[in-house]
Amino acid sequence: MNKGKSLLAGAVLFSGALLTACGQSKGASEKLVLNWMTSAEIITMDPSKATDATSFTQMENTMEGLYQLDKDNQAKEALATKAAQSKDGLTWTFDLRKDGKWSNGQAVTAKDFVYSWQRTVNPKTASQYSYIFSGIKNADAIVAGKKAPSSLGVKALGKQPGRQSSWQVQAAG
DSSP states (O other): OOHHHHHHHHHHHHHHHHSOOEEOOOOTTOOOOOOOOOSSOOOOOOTTTOOSHHHHHHHHHHOOOSEEEOTTSOEEESSEEEEEEOTTSOEEEEEEOTTOEETTSOBOOHHHHHHHHHHHHSTTTOOTTGGGGTTBTTHHHHHTTSSOGGGSSEEEEOOSTTOOOEEEEEBOO
């Protein structure tokens, strides 16, 4: 596997921590509570800025990404329902679950993923892990301040108003 594909795969897996305070919505009258202890103070729940194990552990326990590990530690679809790779191996398209919701009940959209990834590579965010996105088109130039975050090789697809159900990631290739 070449460097670009490896970094793209890493970025896709990292996106589980980047965008994910979502899950299936329960009825408005049902209140769910989970009390959880940590071994240290949670520094941040901002996926673009987290660098410590405690923050990542808490985000993993409260958020859902494109994929999650099953009981056998095998990646399985979570928010993603399907992933397709282009023939040249440089573009990946992800279809999202239609019932994915944020904790406030709003639908998770492809635009949410695009925003999150663009925010992470934006130098103004100062993400220490922005280098993980290096294999994505224009990511290095954006991190270096030479291109706008909107030029990152990610885009929402679909024609549903307010809810694109697919998004694409293009490798730097």
